[in-house]
Amino acid sequence: MQYKSQAVAKPYFIAAIALFTGQILFGLIMGLQYVIGDFLFPTIPFNVARMVHTNLLIVWLLFGFMGAAYYMIPEETETELFSPKLALAMFWIFLVAGALTIVGYLTVPYATLAKLTGNDILATMGREFLEQPLLTKVGIVIVALAFLFNLTMTMLKGRKTSIGLVLMMGLWGLAIFFLFSFYNPHNLVLDKFFWWWVVHLWVEGVWELILGALLAFVLIKVTGVDREVIEKWLYVIITLTLITGIIGTGHHYFWIGTPEYWQWWGSIFSALEPIPFFAMTVFAFNMVNRRRRDHPNKAATLWALGTGVMSFLGAGVWGFLHTLAPVNYYTHGTQVTAAHGHMAFYGAYAMVVLCIISYAMPILRGRAANSPKAQVMEMWSFWLMTVSMVFITLFLTAAGILQVWLQRFSDTPISFMAAQDQISLFYWMREWAGVVFLVGLLVYIASFFVKGENDTASA
Amino acid sequence: MSGTFTKSMARNIFYGGTVFFVLLFLALSFDTMKVIPKRDNRENLTEAVINGKKLWEVNNCIGCHSLLGEGAYFAPELGNVYTRRGPEFIKAWIQAMPTGAPGRRQMPNFGFTDKELDDLVEFFKYSSEINTANWPPNIEG
Numbered sequence: 100m101q102y103k104s105q106a107v108a109k110p111y112f113i114a115a116i117a118l119f120t121g122q123i124l125f126g127l128i129m130g131l132q133y134v135i136g137d138f139l140f141p142t143i144p145f146n147v148a149r150m151v152h153t154n155l156l157i158v159w160l161l162f163g164f165m166g167a168a169y170y171m172i173p174e175e176t177e178t179e180l181f182s183p184k185l186a187l188a189m190f191w192i193f194l195v196a197g198a199l200t201i202v203g204y205l206t207v208p209y210a211t212l213a214k215l216t217g218n219d220i221l222a223t224m225g226r227e228f229l230e231q232p233l234l235t236k237v238g239i240v241i242v243a244l245a246f247l248f249n250l251t252m253t254m255l256k257g258r259k260t261s262i263g264l265v266l267m268m269g270l271w272g273l274a275i276f277f278l279f280s281f282y283n284p285h286n287l288v289l290d291k292f293f294w295w296w297v298v299h300l301w302v303e304g305v306w307e308l309i310l311g312a313l314l315a316f317v318l319i320k321v322t323g324v325d326r327e328v329i330e331k332w333l334y335v336i337i338t339l340t341l342i343t344g345i346i347g348t349g350h351h352y353f354w355i356g357t358p359e360y361w362q363w364w365g366s367i368f369s370a371l372e373p374i375p376f377f378a379m380t381v382f383a384f385n386m387v388n389r390r391r392r393d394h395p396n397k398a399a400t401l402w403a404l405g406t407g408v409m410s411f412l413g414a415g416v417w418g419f420l421h422t423l424a425p426v427n428y429y430t431h432g433t434q435v436t437a438a439h440g441h442m443a444f445y446g447a448y449a450m451v452v453l454c455i456i457s458y459a460m461p462i463l464r465g466r467a468a469n470s471p472k473a474q475v476m477e478m479w480s481f482w483l484m485t486v487s488m489v490f491i492t493l494f495l496t497a498a499g500i501l502q503v504w505l506q507r508f509s510d511t512p513i514s515f516m517a518a519q520d521q522i523s524l525f526y527w528m529r530e531w532a533g534v535v536f537l538v539g540l541l542v543y544i545a546s547f548f549v550k551g552e553n554d555t556a557s558a
Numbered sequence: 559m560s561g562t563f564t565k566s567m568a569r570n571i572f573y574g575g576t577v578f579f580v581l582l583f584l585a586l587s588f589d590t591m592k593v594i595p596k597r598d599n600r601e602n603l604t605e606a607v608i609n610g611k612k613l614w615e616v617n618n619c620i621g622c623h624s625l626l627g628e629g630a631y632f633a634p635e636l637g638n639v640y641t642r643r644g645p646e647f648i649k650a651w652i653q654a655m656p657t658g659a660p661g662r663r664q665m666p667n668f669g670f671t672d673k674e675l676d677d678l679v680e681f682f683k684y685s686s687e688i689n690t691a692n693w694p695p696n697i698e699g
Binding site: 129133135136140144145146147150209213214218222225226227230261283286287288291330331334335337338342345346348352353355356357358359360361364428429431432506507508512513514516519 | 563564565568569571572575576578579580582583586587589590593594597598599600603607608611612614615616617618619620621622624625626627628629630631632633634635656658659660661662663664666668684685688689690691693694695696697698699
């Protein structure tokens with residue numbers, strides 16, 4: 100560790116992994132409810148399980164991004180963090196607020212929670228992914244502002260690299276677009292229109308800047324390729340991201356009451372969205388091939404290559420699959436969407452956070468890399484999780500195509516629930532693939548406790 | 559990626575391109591705001607509809623159902639449920655929950671009053687009259 104204050108990243112990473120585990124457990128509950136409808140009803144109804152599953156995802160990725168930023172920014176700026184104490188205080192505030200929110204979801208009916216937490220003052224709850232009570236939303240803004248203040252002050256007193264700047268732009272963008280979650284007009288079309296300014300402009304906009312910066316940082320470290328080259332690639336990738344992704348928002352404006360010209364804008368620009376992801380894959384492989392050093396942390400390199408490939412497949416290919424308006428007319432709001440969502444989030448964001456954790460955690464624990472034995476175990480977890488996610492995606496895609504056929508495309512369309520019964524085999528297979536994913540995650544966690552020899556391998 | 563194409567050129571293209579597309583997006587959004595009053599059925603945003611939307615939100619209906627195709631995919635699309643089922647069926651259905659049928663997906667009972675049920679139905683009616691470019695493809699949603 101080059102700078103003492105980088106140590107604040109450690110609790111963020113540990114919390115991220117713990118919450119990730121919670122996310123997967125609730126995913127398995129939901130997956131089972133798809134086939135055994137009354138499983139855990141009425142203790143944990145599906146909507147509660149889903150809210151916990153998706154909110155934990157968002158929160159653990161945020162913990163991961165914050166940990167990554169606290170780790171990277173001192174090294175990039177070549178100076179200690181402005182205030183490590185503030186960073187630690189924000190960690191506990193965010194963790195406690197997050198935990199209380201989840202406990203609230205699980206113990207109190209949602210309508211009661213809304214009443215208790217001031218939703219009548221400003222109604223923001225009950226919209227997908229933005230279900231958090233007003234208090235939690237305000238808490239997120241406070242934590243984000245303190246976090247950005249801390250990092251911006253660090254940045255101002257130190258070296259300003261392109262990676263640092265891109266990361267900060269991504270994080271500022273994340274905070275700014277979250278403010279649209281406070282805007283909830285009565286008009287459903289306006290509500291949906293601006294809801295996407297949070298959701299789409301996060302995951303297909305500013306989060307990709309964060310993704311690019313994290314990946315570029317790890318690639319510089321593990322390959323030793325010249326910073327000028329890597330940062331040039333980074334700019335090219337994020338340029339492609341934003342020139343396709345911003346207008347690409349239009350692919351959500353096909354069927355929600357917005358003007359029909361969005362079918363053209365959305366189809367054309369979002370059809371180009373795979374390009375930056377493809378560039379990212381080529382980038383990762385290119386840099387590893389041109390490496391000037393053999394870093395002892397092979398696992399981190401594997402995650403870096405993996406996130407390139409899987410984000411291209413999940414976000415790029417599976418996104419393109421249903422993004423053209425004439426196709427989306429049939430697939431909109433089916434399991435095809437769910438398939439895309441799973442692989443895209445895993446490939447782009449879960450994997451890049453696991454990548455930076457894989458690189459940084461050994462250093463935070465006082466060694467350049469883990470023992471070969473621990474790394475082999477971590478690589479096993481990589482393959483278990485990644486391959487099972489591929490299967491989850493394939494099974495959901497099959498379910499989605501059948502659903503479209505039975506319910507929307509055939510000459511004699513059947514009802515939603517009748518169609519669900521027909522495709523339950525694929526839901527079963529998805530659930531088993533999910534069990535393998537959990538095994539992979541447990542192997543991943545276990546890899547942190549493997550000692551092995553050669554602990555002090557030097558970089 | 560080599561030769562004369564430098565990092566500062568890449569950076570300038572990034573800033574220029576981003577600003578251009580942000581402005582284009584804002585222009586399109588601005589135009590959308592001018593056009594949608596003809597499509598979004600705002601003339602029917604009554605007190606009942608507004609209250610129905612709030613009930614929809616505070617009971618987290620989107621956690622199982624989709625509305626205009628957005629939400630969860632565990633239970634049927636409700637953007638067009640008004641035309642698919644009609645007001646009386648919707649109210650009776652909500653009140654009859656949960657069915658308790660073994661192994662079947664269950665919907666909680668929310669204990670709505672008669673007025674709340676009416677407001678929800680008004681919200682579904684309003685939603686079904688938004689111009690969604692003929693989506694969904696058929697009545698099954």
